[in-house]
Amino acid sequence: MSQTALAPSFDGNIPIAPRPTATVGRVEISDVTKSYGTNTVLRDVSLTIAPGEVVALIGPSGSGKSTLLRTINHLETVDRGSITLDGQYIGYEERGGKLHELREAEILRRRTQFGLVFQNFNLFPHLTAIENVVEAPVALKRLTKPEARELAKALLARVGLADKVDHYPRQLSGGQQQRVAIARALALSPKVLLFDEPTSALDPELVGEVLDVIRGLARDGTTLIVVTHEIGFAREVADRVVFLDGGEIVEQGTPIQVLRSPKQQRTRDFLAKVL
Numbered sequence: 157m158s159q160t161a162l163a164p165s166f167d168g169n170i171p172i173a174p175r176p177t178a179t180v181g182r183v184e185i186s187d188v189t190k191s192y193g194t195n196t197v198l199r200d201v202s203l204t205i206a207p208g209e210v211v212a213l214i215g216p217s218g219s220g221k222s223t224l225l226r227t228i229n230h231l232e233t234v235d236r237g238s239i240t241l242d243g244q245y246i247g248y249e250e251r252g253g254k255l256h257e258l259r260e261a262e263i264l265r266r267r268t269q270f271g272l273v274f275q276n277f278n279l280f281p282h283l284t285a286i287e288n289v290v291e292a293p294v295a296l297k298r299l300t301k302p303e304a305r306e307l308a309k310a311l312l313a314r315v316g317l318a319d320k321v322d323h324y325p326r327q328l329s330g331g332q333q334q335r336v337a338i339a340r341a342l343a344l345s346p347k348v349l350l351f352d353e354p355t356s357a358l359d360p361e362l363v364g365e366v367l368d369v370i371r372g373l374a375r376d377g378t379t380l381i382v383v384t385h386e387i388g389f390a391r392e393v394a395d396r397v398v399f400l401d402g403g404e405i406v407e408q409g410t411p412i413q414v415l416r417s418p419k420q421q422r423t424r425d426f427l428a429k430v431l
């Protein structure tokens with residue numbers, strides 16, 4: 157069933173047009189548990205994210221936010237539970253009623269359905285902005301170099317960097333580098349974009365330009381899962397805020413529900429520290 161995701165109006169009064177109907181990008185996380193040695197980092201986490209939904213994952217340092225993000229695209233395996241994208245596993249296939257691990261090449265192919273944007277941009281320093289974006293579609297989508305360059309130019313224009321295509325990362329500000337990283341993630345036409353604290357390595361004055369790009373993606377109907385410390389941004393852009401603490405989902409709901417009227421004491425304690 158497809159559904160129209162409504163952008164949130166955080167004070168309940170601002171009418172906001174529905175975003176385009178998204179039909180792909182449904183993520184189902186069921187009873188996921190993950191440990192590193194004796195440290196249990198995720199405990200029975202279940203979360204279903206609808207196509208086009210924008211979910212903000214918030215919580216204290218060490219609560220498991222990044223780990224959850226990395227299990228979604230199978231960069232980390234889970235000990236128990238399952239995760240699917242539009243009904244398909246990333247690391248496994250079902251045969252004869254059992255799950256079988258896929259070969260690395262197939263996992264990589266399936267993983268390209270997710271775009272991942274890291275805190276520290278992770279650009280190749282010896283490549284220009286456009287070359288950074290061109291790499292993946294040539295390697296993984298079998299686009300020709302000229303096709304990939306056309307795509308990369310369009311994507312860099314979309315993130316406001318049309319005049320910076322031939323700059324190297326060292327010639328760009330942190331905000332510009334992060335926007336190149338977003339263009340690079342978009343180059344594989346992902347169904348879902350995963351952001352891991354996309355603004356926390358930026359100087360405060362550069363945060364806004366990156367959040368603007370993410371706002372635009374939310375308006376376009378892309379499924380977004382954003383680990384963020386920017387509570388104001390979560391309040392404004394997310395359809396749903398999920399508060400994680402000690403590897404558990406303590407509370408989730410609309411930004412108004414979770415951020416303005418949290419039900420759980422643990423949520424209130426966290427918000428009191430960060431707001």
Ligand SMILES: Nc1ncnc2c1ncn2[C@@H]1O[C@H](COP(=O)(O)OP(=O)(O)OP(=O)(O)O)[C@@H](O)[C@H]1O
Nearest residue numbers: 192195197215216217218219220221222223224383
């Ligand atoms: N590769 C790893 N090996 C061992 N322990 C890990 C690994 N990755 C994360 N951890 C541990 O798992 C716990 C959760 O880490 P995670 O990075 O998911 O938290 P987080 O909520 O994203 O924190 P932060 O907000 O500080 O980034 C922490 O105790 C961390 O030390």
